[in-house]
Amino acid sequence: MRATIGLAGLLVVLTACGGTVSTTTAAPPPATPTTPSATTAGPTPTPTPSPVVTGPNVSGCFTEDDGRIFTYGDDLPGVVTGKGETGVVITYERNGNVCTWRPLSDRLVAAGYRVLLYARDSRTPPEDVAVAMAKRLAKEKGVKRLFFVGGSIGATTAPLAAARLGGRTAGIVALSGAIDPGDAAKITAPLLQIGTENDGYGGAADLQAAHAAATKAAADELLVVKGESAHASAMFGASYGPQVLDRVLTFMNRHRQPGKG
Template sequence: MRGLIGVMGFVMALAACGSGGGTGAAPAPSSPAVPSTSVSASTPPPTGPDVSGCYHANDGKIFKYDGDMPGIIGGSGSVGVVITYERRGTVCSWRPLFDRLVSRYRVLVYTRSSQSLPEDTAVAMARRLLKERGVERVFLVGGSIGATTSVPAALRLGSKVAGVVALSGQISQETAGRLTVPLLQIGSANDGYGGAGDLAKAHDAATKAPDNELLVIPGESLHASALLASPHAQQVLDTIDAFMARHKG
């Protein structure tokens, strides 16, 4: 009997140690949870008309131009923003900027055929946006060739332009010298098109611009909308937002 009691006491002591009770030991791991088989209550993906699959009717007003080329106007306010993407780019890569601005501006993004001239289309889109109820002025935003041609487009639109934002542009010195609206250039130092050298030339030439701001990301070769998907995206978006806030009027 004494032997049986001793064995039982030994087993009970082991059980107490295994439970972690009073010893400081971690509790034994619990069994893994069984995955839920219930149907997700998340909102189903949007259906109906869209722009390149990444803008839908709940993002704004979808329109068509030049036959079947789509665009969208989102947001509200008396100041508009027209975004012209880079060659071989898409509207989807500019979604971070659209989302940042749409709460305070009327933002237009549009697809573009390879045959269309970015300058002509940017002017047409700005004029379209200026016909929207309440829109009085517009910012022209572009990437790469869209940035380069935003300056001559601004010259054609005149006093209706609030400012130009050029990401990785190669703006000619002659054109930059004629600009009389605020200019913000953003690019990365080692970019082959719109790198530090290109940006500096346009910056030095834009002596008539009432605000002539330059942001160069050192040690990078990020081009146009790639800046919006990089570790520098927050700085780029903040810089654009602050520039527009100063000049929206």
């Protein structure tokens, strides 16, 4: 059963596998603080310089304090962080990096997931390397099932990678993806799509087309933020970012075990 619910801040289209549909309205953004006048403002604080990262790391955002750093291909780095039985492979948007995905990664690790993030050559579609990363993570001791999480092109190709992994796929989370309806029609794993209404790639029209086609998915959930245009991981830093992160975690917790939903 599909339900389309228009909210003041969010448009939610949700199909859960036999579950109850529930929605919450995004809290209004906080009021913009008034800038103090030149006569009352104190001296401009000196910015604190970012620490210099030395040693193995991924884009300066993940170090050996976060998890195990590895390299692949032409010495491109990746990291496995967390110790859960359910793995998550995160593939960022073209011209992006792992840094903007840290808010989601930290939430997932705290919730008991094992997360793999990796740097990649953004000139090529990420399907093949996403599959390779999934197979790498699947070999980790204790990992039983995996989610594919992607932004933009990483979201668009996530269903293709998930299909190649097969039965160990727990679900697909696509942020600002433009999944081809033909590919969406083949999805059998649980699917969650999130995007903003006015995004030029992976906006409302792209998301709705894939949602309508994903009739074989074990669950087919869609959340569109109305009136906004933030793309992929940029949503995490927006006023509605906490709702997006909560939505992803709720979906994954629901489907981390086989047969749940």
